[in-house]
Amino acid sequence: MMRKDIRFPCMATALLGALLIAVPQAQAKPGPHAPHELHVQAQSSLDVAPNMARLNARLWERTPAVARSKADNDTQALVEARQRLESRTGKLIRALEEAGVKSDDIKAGSLSVHPEIIAHSREGDNAEDQVRTQIARPISVTIHDLERLPSILDALTAAGVDALDGVEYDLKDRDAATDKALSKALERAKQKAQLMAKTLEVQLGDVIRIEETQSPTYAPRSMMMRAESADAKSAPEYRAGEISIDAGVSVTWEIED
Known part of the structure; x- marks a missing residue:
């Protein structure tokens, strides 16, 4: 009795194609949604009288x-x-x-x-x-x-x-002055974030990231000495002016659903 080999080439090809399609579809499943964020940058300038x-x-x-x-x-x-x-x-x-x-x-x-x-002029050989x-x-x-x-x-x-x-x-206390400039920059960032959230009608959540974009530093103020009055008999006046301290921050808030 002869045995007949039965082949199903079309069915095998279709089944293999279905498996290849199913694998990438399973890998492409979306994960959990990333949190919504509000990113704010702020800078401040603090003028301090030298002491x-x-x-x-x-x-x-x-x-x-x-x-x-x-x-x-x-x-x-x-x-x-x-x-x-x-x-x-x-x-x-x-x-x-x-x-x-x-x-x-x-x-x-x-x-x-x-x-x-x-140097002297060369008038002779000596x-x-x-x-x-x-x-x-x-x-x-x-x-x-x-x-x-x-x-x-x-x-x-x-x-x-x-x-x-x-x-x-x-300044006698440099750290206190630079800390004040940094606090001022952070307060400015908070004000900006609250204004943006109120305007867009969203609710701010926790702060999730804080960075310094500009470290609060300054250089001592140099000034040449000169009399402010043209009267030679009057006492000279020396104006110290103010020292500027700049600071910058970058703050990110989470937006609550």
Whole structure:
């Protein structure tokens, strides 16, 4: 008896196709809905009046000018210039202490030595440039009471400083000022979010993300010293102005269903 092989090519192909279609459809099932969010960015600027300052001054002495070829042998003049500078520095520090500045608020920097070339016109074969050496020392004074700034400046001038590099205004408590600027930025973000939620008629949920977009930092305010009045007999006035502190935040709220 002969056995007949029965094949169903069309049915097998259809069944395989149905399985291939069913698998991706099962993988494409949508998951849970992502929460609705309200994203807000805000910035703030805080103006603070400075309550301290630093004065930067310089003293220097120079050696006599000598021919460039003899400059290496002029060590005695260099020693004498340094002695004069140290003597003037001591007098300046004592004058500041007499003006009421504490010793801890006076900083005398390190000595710096700079050669200076004095060029001359070349009128003959023996013409030679001259050289002198400048020895300088910076002095920094911290002032905790800004009302005493004019009297301290008078003491510096009377002591014969060679240069006053200006006033640098600052804050005694930097952390408190930067924290206040950051709080102001966060309050601004909250106000914006509440306004947007009210306008769109949605309900704010929990805060789910907070980031700083700009760290609240600032630079001390520098100002050159000058008299505000043209009358030379009147006392000079120094305006500290205000220091600006900027901060920025990014806050995300969940929107309740």
